[in-house]
Amino acid sequence: MSWRRWGRYCALVAVWGAFTAMAHAVKWFPMGPYGGHARSFAMDPADSRHIYLGTATGWLYESHDGGDSWTRVSQVNKSDDLVLDHILIDPNNSKHLVVGAFKIDRPDGGLFISDDGGQTFYEQAQMRGQSVRSMARSASDPNTIVAGTLQGIYRSLDDGKHWSLISPAGSTEIHEVESLAIDPKNPNIIYAGTWHLPWKTTDGGLHWENIKQGIIDDSDVFSIIIDPNEPRIVYASACSGIYKSVDAAVEFKKIQGIPSTARRTRKLLQDPSNLQTVYAGTTEGLYKTIDGGATFARMTAPDVIVNDVYVDPNNSMHVLLATERGGVLSSDDGGVAFHPSNQGFSARQVSSYAADAQNPAHIYVGIVNDKQTGGVFESLDGGITWDQHSDGLNGRDVFSLNTTPADTLLAGTAHGIFRLSDMGWVPSGDVGSVAEKPVVVAARTPRGHAGHSAAISAPRVHATGATLDTLVYTMVNANNEVLAGTALGLYKASDDGHTWSPVTTLEMPETQFVAVHDSTIMVAGLRRIALSVDGGRKWDPVSLPPDITQVSAIAVDELKNLWVGGREGVYYSTDYGLTWKTIHNLVLTEVNSIYADPAGHQVLVSSSNQWFAFGIHLPDYSVKAWEVGWKLRFLRPLGDHLIGATMFDGMVLQPRMVASKIK
Numbered sequence: 001m002s003w004r005r006w007g008r009y010c011a012l013v014a015v016w017g018a019f020t021a022m023a024h025a026v027k028w029f030p031m032g033p034y035g036g037h038a039r040s041f042a043m044d045p046a047d048s049r050h051i052y053l054g055t056a057t058g059w060l061y062e063s064h065d066g067g068d069s070w071t072r073v074s075q076v077n078k079s080d081d082l083v084l085d086h087i088l089i090d091p092n093n094s095k096h097l098v099v100g101a102f103k104i105d106r107p108d109g110g111l112f113i114s115d116d117g118g119q120t121f122y123e124q125a126q127m128r129g130q131s132v133r134s135m136a137r138s139a140s141d142p143n144t145i146v147a148g149t150l151q152g153i154y155r156s157l158d159d160g161k162h163w164s165l166i167s168p169a170g171s172t173e174i175h176e177v178e179s180l181a182i183d184p185k186n187p188n189i190i191y192a193g194t195w196h197l198p199w200k201t202t203d204g205g206l207h208w209e210n211i212k213q214g215i216i217d218d219s220d221v222f223s224i225i226i227d228p229n230e231p232r233i234v235y236a237s238a239c240s241g242i243y244k245s246v247d248a249a250v251e252f253k254k255i256q257g258i259p260s261t262a263r264r265t266r267k268l269l270q271d272p273s274n275l276q277t278v279y280a281g282t283t284e285g286l287y288k289t290i291d292g293g294a295t296f297a298r299m300t301a302p303d304v305i306v307n308d309v310y311v312d313p314n315n316s317m318h319v320l321l322a323t324e325r326g327g328v329l330s331s332d333d334g335g336v337a338f339h340p341s342n343q344g345f346s347a348r349q350v351s352s353y354a355a356d357a358q359n360p361a362h363i364y365v366g367i368v369n370d371k372q373t374g375g376v377f378e379s380l381d382g383g384i385t386w387d388q389h390s391d392g393l394n395g396r397d398v399f400s401l402n403t404t405p406a407d408t409l410l411a412g413t414a415h416g417i418f419r420l421s422d423m424g425w426v427p428s429g430d431v432g433s434v435a436e437k438p439v440v441v442a443a444r445t446p447r448g449h450a451g452h453s454a455a456i457s458a459p460r461v462h463a464t465g466a467t468l469d470t471l472v473y474t475m476v477n478a479n480n481e482v483l484a485g486t487a488l489g490l491y492k493a494s495d496d497g498h499t500w501s502p503v504t505t506l507e508m509p510e511t512q513f514v515a516v517h518d519s520t521i522m523v524a525g526l527r528r529i530a531l532s533v534d535g536g537r538k539w540d541p542v543s544l545p546p547d548i549t550q551v552s553a554i555a556v557d558e559l560k561n562l563w564v565g566g567r568e569g570v571y572y573s574t575d576y577g578l579t580w581k582t583i584h585n586l587v588l589t590e591v592n593s594i595y596a597d598p599a600g601h602q603v604l605v606s607s608s609n610q611w612f613a614f615g616i617h618l619p620d621y622s623v624k625a626w627e628v629g630w631k632l633r634f635l636r637p638l639g640d641h642l643i644g645a646t647m648f649d650g651m652v653l654q655p656r657m658v659a660s661k662i663k
Helices: 003-021
Strands: 029-032 038-044 047-055 059-063 071-075 083-090 093-103 106-114 132-137 145-149 153-156 177-182 190-194 197-201 221-226 234-238 241-245 253-255 265-271 274-282 285-289 306-312 315-323 327-331 349-356 359-368 376-379 387-389 400-403 409-413 416-421 424-427 440-444 450-456 472-478 481-486 489-493 513-517 520-524 529-532 540-542 551-556 562-566 569-573 591-597 602-607 612-617 623-627 632-638 641-646 651-653
Touching: 047 083, 047 093, 047 315, 059 083, 083 132, 093 132, 106 132, 132 190, 145 177, 190 221, 190 234, 197 221, 234 265, 241 265, 265 306, 274 306, 274 315, 285 306, 349 632, 349 641, 359 400, 359 632, 400 472, 409 472, 409 481, 416 472, 472 513, 481 513, 513 551, 520 551, 529 562, 562 591, 569 591, 591 632, 602 632
Parallel strands: 038 083, 038 306, 132 177, 177 221, 221 265, 349 400, 551 591
Antiparallel strands: 029 651, 038 047, 038 315, 047 059, 059 071, 083 093, 093 106, 132 145, 145 153, 177 190, 190 197, 221 234, 234 241, 241 253, 265 274, 274 285, 306 315, 315 327, 349 359, 359 376, 376 387, 400 409, 409 416, 416 424, 440 450, 472 481, 481 489, 513 520, 520 529, 529 540, 551 562, 562 569, 591 602, 602 612, 612 623, 632 641, 641 651
16 A cells, blocks of 8 residues: 555544544434535525525535535435425524425425424424425515415415415416515515416415516516515516516516526525625526626536525625535635535435455545536545546446456446546447357256256347447456446456457346356346356356345355345345345345445345345344444445445445444
8 A cells, every 4th residue: 555545544544533433423424425416595694604505305404614614414304305495594593494395206395394403303284295396584574484386375474383375276377386585675565486477466465466567478487586675676587588677577678688598597696785786597507797687797607507596695705506416616706716615515326336455445436417517536535535537428427337457447337338547538448249149048957057058149249349338237347357237238358448348158138237256257137137157158047036026236245145135125045046045134125235245244235215224244144234324325345334325415434333233
């Protein structure tokens, strides 16, 4: 191990020691990579440096240094699919929070209240199940709050404790309420933007009028703001552009400063210190006007998708953006330049993992759904700090990672395999020649001898030199080769990942899982398994465990036992798949990862519906359980600790090796 790596490893040990001392306060520790999908901001009225951050995975974060760093507060309703788009803080009691949430894939959500600064929440019963898309608090009467849902507009007169519908019940017009604003001087004057034009009431909801004069018909209205000093000045953003009214919405005029009508402005915000300055957060970057909307200038690159904007009322040069995929961006010069400000905040979907065999602190993770802000992240100190490697991937999702025997990093994507070089990522190379004859798969008999011939495949032909342009599910090392499970079957490379050839001895058109121990290779698709005990020269089919309907994970342990996981649980075989067993007292469903850890003499198992991770010790098959505090995508050893990938919130590290035995 080099002196540089040794120094980083010693630093990691020191940090792990600090984590251990803190273990009484939390479960496992979030480790990044930092960034991801940030949704909304809320400032503590008593302290502009204290800011809350809402996410698309139900997590609430906070910062006490103006957004320089973030810490997780809690996950609202213990739900990882709640989008926290609106956070209201009581100006008379900063511990009292009202959070509106919705779910992207269905008309569900709710309104959640905290009285301890977000540490705990309870769901408001009258708003249970409502998809809350917008909220606003009255500046002149802070107890008055309005919330817009898919069904209409609701109002609370007691700071969120009780709610009533103030839009017409069953209205075919006032529903799908995306934006709300309350007149700063009169709480009965309320503006509402729907998915089809804006509305206004001047009597607290008894009567509503459509305020569409000057707005293109059928415009989704995403944001409405009212000038706090001149309430007759109203701004509204829609899919057709940005509009301004100077007569309290009697008539709107379209602002011409932002050219593209297809660009969606998700957030409008006035600078509290200079009301002529208005920020427009759009799906194509941040725009800013300093003349009340007469002219706009774009302040960021066009690929930045802005969900929310924050301007420090005590320092208008300090601007924060909540962005899609890129996390939080911060500016100290009024938006002229931005830099990432994500320390402590992670909303990453980690899909894959690779480690340096010689250095336990040197790890890589692959990211999906973050495009240019994702790719692969590398850490030399066990996840304390991360460096991004995305150049050359062109925004591709990374589904698998592997370090070759020569220590080259490979990334599997939906369009082939890439190698990490000094110049960034490059395609891994050509596909070698392919045998054109049919492939015979032998049936398994006891002790691994070949039996009668089974399924005969159709020829699979690729031209020599063609690029391996397919989905790569997994990659593993097998002696001096690398095996890749792909949508076109099993491929191998013996030249450090430069050239790939199909494993023609195997008939499995879509190989999603590969596991190796010495010369034993197990591969699987969703509903079939094959096994080779001679390094891949010959393959035999293996029957699925009788209860498994679909394979979700496989492994081969140091005893050459076979392991299979699925929705129904985890199973193992000590006789090459002739019979299958379950682990005593381990009742587990929705298994999503099984990993054989020979150094720890254990098999690590995770489940998508468990807040625990599990280790099965060998050779006695006793079970350990670790309370993680997150649902995991997979689990891996990291030195004498464990590290896991959460479903949506990056990596988490085990603070200390303490486990509970399941009796």
